[in-house]
Amino acid sequence: MRASVISGLVLLLAQSISAQPTGASGCTVKHGDKEWPAEAVWKAELPGVEQQQDGGGETHPDYLMVAKTVKDVQAAVKFSAKHNVRLTLISSGHDFLGRNDATSGLWLSTGNFKGSRVHAHFTPSVNGTEAVDYNTDPVGKVNVVKVEAGKETAITFGVGVSGQELTDALDKSGLYTLGATASTVKTAGGYAQTAGHAAFSNKWGLAADNILEYKVVTADGELKIANDLSNKDLFWALRGGGGGTFGVVVEATMRAFPTPKITQTKIWIELEDHNNTDAIFPQAAYMHSKMPDLSDAGWSCYFYVYGNGFQARFINPDSTQAAAEKAFAPILAGLPKTAGVKQAIHQYSEVKNFKVWFDSLFGAAPAQDPAQPLPLEGAYPRGISHMDSRLLGRAHLESPKLAAALKEGFPKGKNGMWRGHLIGGGKVMKTPADFNSVNPAWRKTYVHIIGTGVEQPNATPLRTLAPDMGSYVNEAFAHNPDWKQTFWGTNYPRLYSIKKAVDPNGLFWVTPGIGADDFKLSEGRLCKVQGPAKDAMYAPDTDNKNMAESTGARPYPKSQEEADNHKGASWP
Structure with missing residues (x-):
C-alpha cells in the first residue's frame, strides 16, 4: 500500500515540477560553459545576489544569495532549477563534513531568518x-x-x-x-x-x-x-x-x-608521565562502563580521552550536590590502581538554571540594541574536520574489550583525542525507532564517541566492537563503509523514496546524503549517474577541500585544592 502511494506521489510531483534542464552530459553547468547564465541574468532574476570575490568557482560557489525572506529562497531555488546551476545551502557554517560548501554554482545563505x-x-x-x-x-x-x-x-x-x-x-x-x-x-x-x-x-x-x-x-x-x-x-x-x-x-x-537547576560533577584524571600513553585506557574504559547506569539515573556527560588524561563534565537536571557526591564517591574509589596515574581530581557544583550553565560554557551573548537590526550573516563555512565516530550501547561500554579498542583506535598525530558524549539512554531509547527518520541505532545508544585530530582518525576498532550499531552522520568520517546502513540504518529505503518524490531531479545534493550516489562530480559539475545506481560501499566524494583547524587538550586543575577553591574556572 505504502509503495503504491509513494509511486503515485512521485509521478504527480514529477509532472508538476518544472524539469531541470540538463546538457547532453546530464550535468549541471559551471562558469565557462556556454549555458552558464550571464551576470545580467543573475542580477535580474536574483536581486541582491553577489558574485564571490575570493576565487569563487574554485574554492567556493560562484555567487552568494543572502536570503532575507521566503521569497528570496523561492527565487534562488527556482533560478537553480531553471538554469541548471548547482545549489548549496549554508546557515551557521557548522558542518564537519563540509556539505555546506562547493566549488561552483549558487550559495544560498539562510542565517538571517531571526524571527x-x-x-x-x-x-x-x-x-x-x-x-x-x-x-x-x-x-x-x-x-x-x-x-x-x-x-x-x-x-x-x-x-x-x-x-x-x-x-x-x-x-x-x-x-x-x-x-x-x-x-x-x-x-x-x-x-x-x-x-x-x-x-x-x-x-x-x-x-x-x-x-x-x-x-x-x-x-x-x-x-x-x-x-x-x-x-x-x-x-x-x-x-x-x-x-x-x-x-x-x-x-x-x-x-x-x-528551565532546570543543574547539578555538575567534574572529574580529571592525569598521568604522571605524559609519554606513558598506555596507562590511560583502563581508566577511560572503567569510566565508560559506569555510564549506562549513570544515564539511567539522569546523568549526561561530555568527556575527553587524551593520550595523557581523561576529563569529564557530568550534568543532571534532577539531582542535588549531595546526591552527586553519593553517586560518584564509589565510582572514584573504584578507579583502577594503575601505576603512573595521579589521584583523580573532582568537583561538585550546582547551577541555578540552564541559561547560566550555557553562558558559563560559551560566554553570554554580547548586548544587542533591540531597536537596531542584526548585521546580515553571509556564508562562513567552518571547514571539514578530520573525525571518525561510533554510537555505543551498554554491551559495548561494559565490554572487557573496550580498553583495547580505545587504545588501538586512538587518533594519531597532533591534537588526537576521543571526544565522548553520554547523551543517549532515557527518552532517546524510549522513543520508537519509526517515530521519525533518525538512525535507529540512536535508540540503542548511550554514548556517541568521536575521534578527532590533525590526521584522519580511524574508528575501525570501535566498529569491530559494535558492528550492530552505526554512526551519527553529522559527526563522522564521510567514507564510513556501508554508508547507508551506517548513517540511516533501515530508514534509508523509505527516505530515498521520499527524496525521489519531493526532489525527483536531485536539485538538493549533499554527500553523504540521501540519494547521493545518483550523482557524481566532474570538475565542479554535478552529473547524473547513467543507468541503475550501484549500491556502493562508500558515499561519493565531495569536491569541497576546505579544511578546519583542530583543537588540542583542555587545561587541568593542578590539585584537588585548586578545584575546590576555583569552581568558576574555565576547566571543562
Missing part, C-alpha cells in the same frame, strides 16, 4: 502556525508567556536563530529547549534535521524528536507545511534524513521545557 514566537501551548494545524518574521517578531524582543501546567510549551523560530539566541529568548519565560553545545549552531538547520543530540537528551529526547513543525521550500519552489497533519512523509524525512536534502527549511516549531 521567533513563544507559545504557552501549541497544537499543530493543517495550515501551520502563523509565520514569524524578524521585522515583527525579532528574536531579541521575543514575547514572554506564563507556563501552564499540563500544556505543551513551544517556540517557533527562523532557521537563522542560534542555540544561544534560543536560550536567551526562552529564558525570559523560564524555559529552555534542546540545542547543540556550541552557541552559534542554528538549531533548525542540519542539526535538528539529522538528529541533534543535546545536554539533556536522555530526559527529553533528541532535537529531531521534539520538532513539531517545519516550513520548507521544496524543489518546485513552493513553501510547504510539514507536521503531523500536513505532508506527513516529508515531516518524517526532515526529522533525521539530514540537512540540505529535501528542501530549504526556513522555520521550525519545537518543544520548550521549564
Whole structure:
C-alpha cells in the first residue's frame, strides 16, 4: 500500500515540477560553459545576489544569495532549477563534513531568518502556525508567556536563530529547549534535521524528536507545511534524513521545557608521565562502563580521552550536590590502581538554571540594541574536520574489550583525542525507532564517541566492537563503509523514496546524503549517474577541500585544592 502511494506521489510531483534542464552530459553547468547564465541574468532574476570575490568557482560557489525572506529562497531555488546551476545551502557554517560548501554554482545563505514566537501551548494545524518574521517578531524582543501546567510549551523560530539566541529568548519565560553545545549552531538547520543530540537528551529526547513543525521550500519552489497533519512523509524525512536534502527549511516549531537547576560533577584524571600513553585506557574504559547506569539515573556527560588524561563534565537536571557526591564517591574509589596515574581530581557544583550553565560554557551573548537590526550573516563555512565516530550501547561500554579498542583506535598525530558524549539512554531509547527518520541505532545508544585530530582518525576498532550499531552522520568520517546502513540504518529505503518524490531531479545534493550516489562530480559539475545506481560501499566524494583547524587538550586543575577553591574556572 505504502509503495503504491509513494509511486503515485512521485509521478504527480514529477509532472508538476518544472524539469531541470540538463546538457547532453546530464550535468549541471559551471562558469565557462556556454549555458552558464550571464551576470545580467543573475542580477535580474536574483536581486541582491553577489558574485564571490575570493576565487569563487574554485574554492567556493560562484555567487552568494543572502536570503532575507521566503521569497528570496523561492527565487534562488527556482533560478537553480531553471538554469541548471548547482545549489548549496549554508546557515551557521557548522558542518564537519563540509556539505555546506562547493566549488561552483549558487550559495544560498539562510542565517538571517531571526524571527521567533513563544507559545504557552501549541497544537499543530493543517495550515501551520502563523509565520514569524524578524521585522515583527525579532528574536531579541521575543514575547514572554506564563507556563501552564499540563500544556505543551513551544517556540517557533527562523532557521537563522542560534542555540544561544534560543536560550536567551526562552529564558525570559523560564524555559529552555534542546540545542547543540556550541552557541552559534542554528538549531533548525542540519542539526535538528539529522538528529541533534543535546545536554539533556536522555530526559527529553533528541532535537529531531521534539520538532513539531517545519516550513520548507521544496524543489518546485513552493513553501510547504510539514507536521503531523500536513505532508506527513516529508515531516518524517526532515526529522533525521539530514540537512540540505529535501528542501530549504526556513522555520521550525519545537518543544520548550521549564528551565532546570543543574547539578555538575567534574572529574580529571592525569598521568604522571605524559609519554606513558598506555596507562590511560583502563581508566577511560572503567569510566565508560559506569555510564549506562549513570544515564539511567539522569546523568549526561561530555568527556575527553587524551593520550595523557581523561576529563569529564557530568550534568543532571534532577539531582542535588549531595546526591552527586553519593553517586560518584564509589565510582572514584573504584578507579583502577594503575601505576603512573595521579589521584583523580573532582568537583561538585550546582547551577541555578540552564541559561547560566550555557553562558558559563560559551560566554553570554554580547548586548544587542533591540531597536537596531542584526548585521546580515553571509556564508562562513567552518571547514571539514578530520573525525571518525561510533554510537555505543551498554554491551559495548561494559565490554572487557573496550580498553583495547580505545587504545588501538586512538587518533594519531597532533591534537588526537576521543571526544565522548553520554547523551543517549532515557527518552532517546524510549522513543520508537519509526517515530521519525533518525538512525535507529540512536535508540540503542548511550554514548556517541568521536575521534578527532590533525590526521584522519580511524574508528575501525570501535566498529569491530559494535558492528550492530552505526554512526551519527553529522559527526563522522564521510567514507564510513556501508554508508547507508551506517548513517540511516533501515530508514534509508523509505527516505530515498521520499527524496525521489519531493526532489525527483536531485536539485538538493549533499554527500553523504540521501540519494547521493545518483550523482557524481566532474570538475565542479554535478552529473547524473547513467543507468541503475550501484549500491556502493562508500558515499561519493565531495569536491569541497576546505579544511578546519583542530583543537588540542583542555587545561587541568593542578590539585584537588585548586578545584575546590576555583569552581568558576574555565576547566571543562
